Amino acid sequence: MRRPVVMGNWKLNGSKAMVTELLNGLNTEVAAVEGVDIVIAPPALYIDQAAGLVKEGGNKLILGAQNTDIHNSGAFTGDVSPEMLKDLGASHIIIGHSERREYHEESDEFVAKKFAFLKENGLTPVLCIGESEAQNEAGETEAVVSRQIDAVINHCGIEAFNGAIIAYEPIWAIGTGKAATAEDAQRVHAFIRAHIAKHSKDVAEQVIIQYGGSVKPENALAYFQNPDIDGALVGGASLKADSFAAIAKAAAEAKA
Template sequence: MRKPLVMGNWKLNGSIGMAKDLVAGLRSELSTEANCGIAIAPPTVYLDFVKHQLGGSNILLGAQDVGVHLSGAYTGEVSATMLKEIGVTHVIIGHSERRTYHKESDEFIAQKFGVLKEAGLVPVLCIGETEAENEAGQTQAVCARQIDAVINALGVQAFNGAVIAYEPVWAIGTGKSATPAQAQAVHKFIRDHIAKQDAAVAKQVIIQYGGSVNDKNAAELFTQPDIDGALVGGASLKADAFAAIVRAAEQAKK
């Protein structure tokens, strides 16, 4: 049975003081015997600090992005091996904000996926459609294209031990969220799409939902059979709200 993963994406938010208080809050709110995976992804400059704040807890350290090179003349980049060395286990790639603001292509994101797998890190591949694509009935085509970029470059086996985060772009930070039934339909499509290549890979891959997930809507989302936790944005900046989402994931999969 798949173990759900609830991961917090802090985005460009935080400070030393905020990170210290937030991790302390999470540690007091969450049991060390969690029935789901828990990870947080602070900004890169706080990764090492947060790692030390997490010491002895069961909360995993995530990063928000990775470079495609391991070393060299690439100013401003951070490599997969560097992230691994300071304790990162999970890395978000392909977030719609990276696709939009940094013009990252499906192929470039697949390259990042391969670098992470090679380093022994867990890629958290974000996929999802814009509002215009949703209204045009292109949700499945967009998700399939974004997944196929990885399969074409690396083979379907690359999704063993990986995470996919379905984040409809129109729901990220907008307060809008797909209904549980809408989200489940897309998650089932994603799993079925991978199953066409390899049913065993499809069965084990964790597929999170993201897009205005909060402590109010999480429980109903997590009861859906193909939704394996969440990639949480704004609500991950509040210990009580994030902990409530984790508890909802644990409860739903008992």
Template sequence: MRHPLVMGNWKLNGSKTVVKELIAGLRNELSSVDGCGVAIAPPVMYLDQAKHALSGSQIVLGAQNVDVNLSGAFTGEVSADMLKDVGAQYIIIGHSERRTYHKESDELIAKKFALLKAAGLIPVLCIGETEAENEAGKTEEVCARQIDAVLKTQGAEAFNGVVIAYEPVWAIGTGKSATPAQAQAVHKFIRDHIAKENHAVAAQVILQYGGSVNDKNAAELFAQPDIDGALVGGASLKADAFAAIVKAAAVAKNA
């Protein structure tokens, strides 16, 4: 049985004050919510502060990226072992901003995926097409290629206990969002694509939707059978807006 998961990606935002106040707000807003997993991914320098602020709550710590190396002369990088050491569990990889601004390839992201699995961490693998690819009818082709980078090198079993976040690039931070029917169609394609290799693995993969998810569209998105939660950007920086999304997920999935 899949459990819904809503994760907040804070991106390049925050301060010590923001971490303190935002987590306090989340703890207050979500104290009585049941039936939906919650995780947040602050910038790496705030992970330790966030871990302590989350202590005793049900909110899980995540991180926004990982390097392919575990140690050595790689200035500025952060390893899987380091993230595990500070208590992060869900690690975002393959986000479109990393693919675009840092030219990260499918192959590099697959290496990160393998490292996280080996370290006992949970990859949150982001996939999705650009607006041009969407208009050219290449959504399924792009998503399949990005999944296959892992599937063809590590096997379907690698997706046990993993999260895949479908984020159409044209909907991230734009205010645009796929309709619930559009999002469901792609989520079903993703699950079916993995099922061609292993039905049991495909059935348990948590599939999140990301891309301008907010308190207005969350409930309808989560009512779709293959959408298990959300990877939330901007709305995760406001405790009340993020909590509304979590509550919508919990209600939809408990129904």
């Protein structure tokens, strides 16, 4: 039985005061939630502060991060390594987010290198995949997500998806207020799982596949009630303790 994962991607948002307020509130809100892994991914500058607050709250939350480099040390100004993230207590690392792919021109192959390096360092990759609005309208969704997954398979082998997470985020639904219907999301998730199963049924059965894209308390349960949707990668709603906790509670309810 797959255990759902609800992860909050804070993106470029935060301050010391905001981190304290948000995590104190979240620690209280999720204290009684069971059956779901709840992960937060603050900006790198606030990971250490967040780690202390997570510990104070009883370690109900799991610490993550939004990106990584493909080196652990060296002359790579401005980058953050898996080794550093691990040292601070982060375990779940987002890679391949559409914003990184677009704004930093990260290719499928480069994302696959990040995936491999995170696995090498004993961390959990959260691989973001998804199509643009134009690709969706052209009926290219399956081709796009297949290509993004295959880049990892070709570089790392199918077994690398053991213990990893895939986050299907249609780009047209990220931060737009638009969202795929639960039925459409399930269809794509089922396709992703079937695509992986072509290589290994065992790997496909255990891999966590999240949905991301304007997930809110109002629509979360509809997503989580589908058999191939194993939680969510949450953006804006993760910046409010009550909203993010409500999504986590919906995942726990659906699992139960």
